[in-house]
Amino acid sequence: MKASDLMVKCLEEEGIEYIFGVPGEENADFMMSLESSDDIRFVLTRHEQGAAFMAEIYGRLTGSPAACLGTLGPGATNLITGVADANMDRAPMLVITGQGSTSRLHKESHQIMDVVKMFEPVTKWASTIVHPDTIPEIVRKSVRIARSEKPGAVLIELPEDVAEHDTPALPMKPIRFRRPVAGQEMIAAAVEKIRQAKRPVILAGNGCVRKRASEYLRKFCDDTGIGVLNTFMAKGAVDYDKPYCLYTIGLGAKDIGTCAIDAADLVISIGFDMVEYHPKLWNAEGNKSIIHIDFTPAEVDKHYHPEIELVGDIAHSLSALVHEFEDIETDFDLGQQQATRADMKSEIDNFENEETEGTIKPQKVLLEVQKIYGDDGLLLSDVGAHKMWIARHYHCKTPNGCLIPNGFCSMGFALPGAIAASLVDPDRKIMGIAGDAGFMMNVQEMETATRLNSNITMMVWEDNAYGLIAWKQWAQFGKHTDLSFNNPDWEALAKAFAWQYQAVPNSKDLQQAMQNAIDHKGPSLIVIPIDYDENKKLTARLGELSCSI
Incomplete structure (x- = not known):
């Protein structure tokens, strides 16, 4: 069979269910082969970084790898942030990139760069396919490495001319091994x-x-x-x-x-x-x-x-x-x-009766979110000041009930991650929380959520600034540099992508807004003005902290 057909057959044999990505010319043969697969679903994303985050969340939730795909050059570089995030957060993942013909890899050539070397620092293993007969071994090795503890990302590069070749090779049957145990x-x-x-x-x-x-x-x-x-x-x-x-x-x-x-x-x-x-x-x-x-x-x-x-x-x-x-x-x-x-529980419960208008305190938001999502729902946190509050104040009953990127800590994680989570478990209550900065980093995936009719809620904490950087600069220097920016008309943005939209400036309306979003079939956006004066108060309180005993 053709090499690209063989690669798809090998991925099917490994049980790969999803490939997220943006294809290019150098992936053309592989994409044609993938279109004939009954077992693997290709999800077209609006940016390769979003594809990598989607594959990461699939891996974190299931323990098995999905794949993200990009073409050579800029397609590959766009993947790398999400791949690094998955690798450092121990999520199994396959990364599939195209490459130019092997006849031009040795010289200056359009869009050619050494993708394998570029990905080596952010993967467990990275390899290129130079002969079609090696595809079964490379795919089998890649999945085994990605799944083995500690899990992580593995890159497979498929040059366009290799993808076209015929090969007599056949897929290898996966044989799982039991992990070694302590003496x-x-x-x-x-x-x-x-x-x-x-x-x-x-x-x-x-x-x-x-x-x-x-x-x-x-x-x-x-x-x-x-x-x-x-x-x-x-x-x-x-x-x-x-x-x-x-x-x-x-x-x-x-x-x-x-x-x-x-x-x-x-x-x-x-x-x-x-x-x-x-x-x-x-x-x-x-x-x-x-x-x-x-x-x-x-x-x-x-x-x-x-x-x-x-x-x-x-x-x-x-x-x-x-x-x-x-x-x-x-x-x-x-x-x-x-x-x-007792001391920490007291801090968590202290905001039960907190009622504010105009802005809402982070502690109050998370107390209300936990009531709805904490038992069996899923909360995904982006990276920013909100992540610190989620880490400290939001708690759940089930493993992986709250997903936070905390090894590589990349912004832009929550929206594509929520989309992937809805594919893994479409009946689960799923919420992503992002700052206004992090949400805009992969805002284009709103279209992907609409196209997939993802039942997700994204909550944006709006402060019109890079709040976490401001918090850290203030804590260290007593002031911060200019980190402010303007935001879009959120309602118009939601309407443009056919999302449900709710603005919630009052804490008393939070519960109903979240329930409205859950009841809505499809993606929903909730925007709240957040009271980040609490950041300084927390820093001051922790600076004076003394243990109860």
């Missing part, structure tokens, strides 16, 4: 270390939102009562209503959750990604006793030097701990953890 002697050492501790605390990272890992983490905490601080990307690893949920940690400043780590004589880090929250922020002296439980060995860092490492499948390691502690009586001092939970 029993190390598990026994970890059990003994935990038994000897008086004030252990769990730091749950991105690896804990895998379904089985979350299940056993909850059982372990039910048995032991040990409290859990989750990173931004580990929201929902434990139920926020449980007494051992100590909420989220990860701000650059000392926060309430830091008190639980300060008081701990043992930190059990599970699925922790250093790219999210550097250990120097919670282990400045480098003297904390640490157990590392993860798919891979610990990164070498003077602030993160574990005494014991359980390297292997996280769910298996947690299952082993659950089994060991079933018959062990524990006598932990959890007073500081209980105080930490």
Whole structure:
């Protein structure tokens, strides 16, 4: 068969369901082959970056890769931000790019650049297909690498002349392998270390939102009562209503959750990604006793030097701990953890009766959003000042119930991400929250949402500025540079793309507006004026923070 037909057959064999992207001339053969597929759906996007974010969210929600596609040159460079975001946030993804004919890759030529080298820093592996007979091996290797812990992005480049060639090769059948597990002697050492501790605390990272890992983490905490601080990307690893949920940690400043780590004589880090929250922020002296439980060995860092490492499948390691502690009586001092939970819960609940007009406080918005989406809905956060408030004040009951980009932290994530989430689970309540800056970075995907009739709600927090940068500059220098801009007529914008639109300037109208959006079939836009004076107040409060115990 033709090489491009073979590549599609290989992707089908791997169970690839979606390819998001913008094709070009150099993808022409591949696109013709893809059109004949009954198993793979191609979703045309309005920008390659949006395609990459869509593939990322599919990967984070399902654990299996989707693909994003671009042509050579500018098509490939447009993909790279979303690809880097997926790779650093541990989302399995295939990246497929076209390339010019191999007969002109060795010299100066129109739109030619070394795409493989360009993508090597932001992928787990990047390769070009130089011979059509190698397609089955390259596709099989790419999917295996993308799916293997820790998951990430893999690039396959298909030059246009290679795509045209005939080949006798056939797809390879995927054979899955079981992840390696931690040794029993190390598990026994970890059990003994935990038994000897008086004030252990769990730091749950991105690896804990895998379904089985979350299940056993909850059982372990039910048995032991040990409290859990989750990173931004580990929201929902434990139920926020449980007494051992100590909420989220990860701000650059000392926060309430830091008190639980300060008081701990043992930190059990599970699925922790250093790219999210550097250990120097919670282990400045480098003297904390640490157990590392993860798919891979610990990164070498003077602030993160574990005494014991359980390297292997996280769910298996947690299952082993659950089994060991079933018959062990524990006598932990959890007073500081209980105080930490109470103090943070008080801050969250403090805005229940807050009623404002003209602007709405971030805490109030998220309290109302959580009432509707926190149990079984999905919230996607873009990047900006709102992300800090979502991380601190929004909590959910299910793994991956709140998706925040926190490794690479790219703006423009929420709108395309919400569209992908609606494809994965069209019956789920899905909301994306973005700042006015982040929303405009991929605003063109409003058309994609309309074309797909995506049942999503996008909420824009309007402050007419790059609010997070202003917040950080103010905190460091006492002032900030000019970061203000103008916004479009939101109602006219929504109308132009055939979205439902609601402006909500009053906190008392939030609940009804969100329900109206959920009841509407198709995409909906809610714009609220946000009170970012709360940013300075939070910085001042955290600067004076003292732990309850």
